[in-house]
Structure formats: C-alpha cells, structure tokens
Amino acid sequence: MGWQQGLGFTDRLKAIQSLTTAYQQASSSAAFAEAQAQARQCETEAYDQATSKEEYDRICQDAIDAAENTTTLGSGSHPGQDISSDVEFLEEDSIPGEKIGNYTSCFHHFSGLQSTIYKSQAQDGSIHAIKVTVPHMMTAPHDAQREIRLLRDASSQNVIPLINTFNLDEGRLVLVFPFLRFDFEHLLRRDLVTATQTRSILRDMFSAIAHIHKIGIIHRDIKPSNILMASPDGPAYLADFGISWKEGDPGSEPTDSKITDVGTTCYRAPEILFGYTKYDTTLDLWAAGCLMAEATVVGHRSLFDSGPVGSDLSLIHSIFQKLGTPDENSWPGVHVLPDWGKMEFHPFAAQSWEEILPGASSKGRDLVQQLVCYESGQRVSAEQALRHPYFSTI
Structure with missing residues (x-):
C-alpha cells in the first residue's frame, strides 16, 4: 500500500480525465457523464488491483489503448453536437452573389493576407472554393503561379484537386477547388472526431505527404487547418501549396538557400529556427508529428507554444522545455x-513522452516520438509512418 500513499489526488484526477476522453472518443454515443463514470x-x-505505481499506469494505459482499438469508423459527432449547425452553407439570399469569371453566386468565405476565398454553387448543386490571388502583391515564399504548377505535379488521391485556373483584370489569378466543409483544426477544437476518424x-x-515527398515537393505548411474533408469520416486532403517548394521549379529558391520564414508558429521545425537553409522533406515530418500529437493528446492542445505573438524564442523555449535543451550528443x-x-x-532536462502526451495511446505516442526528434535524419x-502499428487497425 506504500505506493498508493504517494499517489496524489491530482495524479488520480489526471488519469480519470485521460480515461474519460478515451471513452468519449471510442463511441460518439457515450455522453460525458457515462464516459466519466466508466473512467472512474x-x-x-x-x-x-495494482501493486505499484508502474502497474497502475500500465492498467490505465491499457484501457486507453483498448478504447482506441474498439472505435468504429463513421460514428459521427458526439451527442448534442450537430456538425451541420457549425458549418455555413450556401443559401438563397435576397442579395445576389458576386460573379467571378464564369462562376456565379460567389459568396465571401475567408480573407487571408495573400488571398480571398469565395464559395460558389453550380447549377448541379456542387460547391466550389474560388481562391482569388494577386500574384504581383505576394511576398516570398508565397507564389500563386508556383502553387498551380506544384498542385498539378502533386495531383493524387489525397491532395486537394485543382479544378480550374483563370485570370481576371488587375492581374488577379484565380484557383478553383472543390469546397470541403471541414478542416481538421475545426474538428479538433470542437472535439467532433472519434479516435478512429x-x-x-x-x-x-x-499518404499525401508520402506522395509529394516522392516527387520532391516540400509542403512547408503542414498544420490541422490545411487538412480538409467533406465529412469527418474522410477522405482527407492536403491543401494550400502556396509556400511549397520543389527543386528545379522556376519559382523555388535554390536548394542550399531556401527561405526559413516558412511554416506556421508552433509547427515550425527547430532547424529553421536556427537559420538552416538546406532543409529537406523532413521539415514536413516534424510538423506532421506536432499535428499528430495535437490530434491524439487529451484536450487537443498544440504540442509546443510559440506565445501570444508567435515568437521564435518562445517556441524554442517550449521545445527545449519538453524535449530537453539539445547538445551535440542529442x-x-x-x-x-x-x-x-x-x-x-x-x-x-527532457520530459518523458508519457508526460508530454498524457492520455495518448501507446502506438500513437510512439509514432509521434519517431517524428518529433531534433536530428532530422532520424x-x-x-511511408514508414504509414507502416507503423498505429495505423494497423484501420
């Protein structure tokens, strides 16, 4: 009984919280109270039953792993959460939509620094995403012409399809994609996906990353909001190739002097934080590992924190706090x-991955650990990630 005396209330509460999340993700029909009761x-x-803290942790972890492996695809949203109510649909309005090229009924959807996205409903009922850019106003590494070339090169099952491109007046360039209702960030923030989904x-x-890497493309902005899908059940598509890079492409920097101001805040790899311009496809793998950690951890918090203004120093501090301050040995x-x-x-000192990713499955935690490591060559x-046991139950 000695080990139990050292187990505080906070430790037990963390275990219950991790188990509750696992049971909720295992079945969309499990209400919070039901999942919490099962967790308790x-x-x-x-x-x-445990005779040591190690056995206690193992029993709880085994329960989390078992919950993940019993999920079924297509279980939908959690009770009380109507996904459709969180999505804007094109509706008839007394105000007619804008006309962009041959596309009518275009309604504003999103404005970014480099482009504006509209939704357009065709006569057959299909909805398109109309991305309007102004290439001569873009600053490196953003390049709409290069985005078109690389999207055409990257055409595959899990890369967002480029339907059409055309020019407008004032030097505007338009890219047309299928309009996909959901992005992964939205689903994670609102806890609308099960473990299987x-x-x-x-x-x-x-799969998308493996394909683009095979043909020499570095995406350079892997993050949850760039993973799009029409339904939480998938399929999912990798989108936004606006800052992507490919050797030999006329719009891409030289191989040994790539731009380091790429990626989004907490998904940026440590090598570019220290000015390394010769990076390769492993840059995307660090970001993919950070994304996966966020998707599998309790609460879906980002793995690293770049602070309120996205500071590189804040991000470095956060990375070092969790992975340990590196030296030439590590x-x-x-x-x-x-x-x-x-x-x-x-x-x-480096934290354990059990501390870093509380409530994650053993297999998920192991794959993240193999992606989020300082030495990019490791x-x-x-392709290896796809063969990892984490995906063996799909």
Whole structure:
C-alpha cells in the first residue's frame, strides 16, 4: 500500500480525465457523464488491483489503448453536437452573389493576407472554393503561379484537386477547388472526431505527404487547418501549396538557400529556427508529428507554444522545455546550424513522452516520438509512418 500513499489526488484526477476522453472518443454515443463514470470505475480498479505505481499506469494505459482499438469508423459527432449547425452553407439570399469569371453566386468565405476565398454553387448543386490571388502583391515564399504548377505535379488521391485556373483584370489569378466543409483544426477544437476518424484522417495526411515527398515537393505548411474533408469520416486532403517548394521549379529558391520564414508558429521545425537553409522533406515530418500529437493528446492542445505573438524564442523555449535543451550528443547536426551558439539557453532536462502526451495511446505516442526528434535524419518518413502499428487497425 506504500505506493498508493504517494499517489496524489491530482495524479488520480489526471488519469480519470485521460480515461474519460478515451471513452468519449471510442463511441460518439457515450455522453460525458457515462464516459466519466466508466473512467472512474476503471481508475478505481487500477488503484485497488495494482501493486505499484508502474502497474497502475500500465492498467490505465491499457484501457486507453483498448478504447482506441474498439472505435468504429463513421460514428459521427458526439451527442448534442450537430456538425451541420457549425458549418455555413450556401443559401438563397435576397442579395445576389458576386460573379467571378464564369462562376456565379460567389459568396465571401475567408480573407487571408495573400488571398480571398469565395464559395460558389453550380447549377448541379456542387460547391466550389474560388481562391482569388494577386500574384504581383505576394511576398516570398508565397507564389500563386508556383502553387498551380506544384498542385498539378502533386495531383493524387489525397491532395486537394485543382479544378480550374483563370485570370481576371488587375492581374488577379484565380484557383478553383472543390469546397470541403471541414478542416481538421475545426474538428479538433470542437472535439467532433472519434479516435478512429482521427486515425483515418492522419493516414490520409501521411499518404499525401508520402506522395509529394516522392516527387520532391516540400509542403512547408503542414498544420490541422490545411487538412480538409467533406465529412469527418474522410477522405482527407492536403491543401494550400502556396509556400511549397520543389527543386528545379522556376519559382523555388535554390536548394542550399531556401527561405526559413516558412511554416506556421508552433509547427515550425527547430532547424529553421536556427537559420538552416538546406532543409529537406523532413521539415514536413516534424510538423506532421506536432499535428499528430495535437490530434491524439487529451484536450487537443498544440504540442509546443510559440506565445501570444508567435515568437521564435518562445517556441524554442517550449521545445527545449519538453524535449530537453539539445547538445551535440542529442542533436549531432546542431553544429551546422548558422544561428546555433549565438545565445545561451537554460539546460532543461527532457520530459518523458508519457508526460508530454498524457492520455495518448501507446502506438500513437510512439509514432509521434519517431517524428518529433531534433536530428532530422532520424525522423521516420511518411511511408514508414504509414507502416507503423498505429495505423494497423484501420
């Protein structure tokens, strides 16, 4: 009984929270109260039966893994959460939509720094995403002409299809895609996907990454909002190739002097944070690992934190706090980074992956660990990720 005296209330509460999330994700029909009751029962049994803290942790982890493996694809949203109510649909309105080229009934959907997205409903009922860009106003690494070329090169099952392109006045360039209702970030933030749906979406993402890497494309902006789908059941598509890179493409930088100001905040790999311009496809694998960690951890929090303004120093601090402050032993290639050694960092010890990813399945945690590592050459490829046991139950 000595080990139980060292197990505090907070430790037991964390275990119950992890188990509750696992049971909720296992079945969309499980209400929170029901999942929590099941979690409390499981945790109590672990507490009563275990003879050590290690055995207690193992029993709880086994329950989480078992819950993930019993999910069924297509289980839909959680009770009380109507996905359709969270999505804007094109509706007839007294105000007619805008006309863009040959596309009528175009309604504003989203405005970004480099483009504006409209929704357009065709006569057959299909809905298109109309992306209007102004190439001469874009700043590197954004390039709409290159995006078109790389999308055509990358055409495959899990890459967003490019339906059409055309020019408008004032130098505007338009790209037309199928309009997909959901992005992965939206689904994660509102907890609208089960563990099985998450695994299926991640499989599609890695399939897309494996394909583009095979033909020499680095996406450079892997993140949940760039994974799109018409339904939580998939299929999922990799989208937004606006800053992607390919050797030999006339709009891409030279291989040994690529732009390092790529990626989005907390998904940026450590090598570019220290000025490395010769990075390769492994840049995407770090981001994919961060995305997967966010998708599988309790609460769907981002793995690393870049602070309220997206600071590189805040991101470096967050990475070092969790993975440990690197040196030439833990990161053999660190000495080639142009900006390494310009600052002295506090020596943090690495946390365990059980601490970093509480409530994640053992298989999911193992794959994240093989992707999110300092030495880029040690990151498993997208093809290897697809062969990982995490995907064996699909």
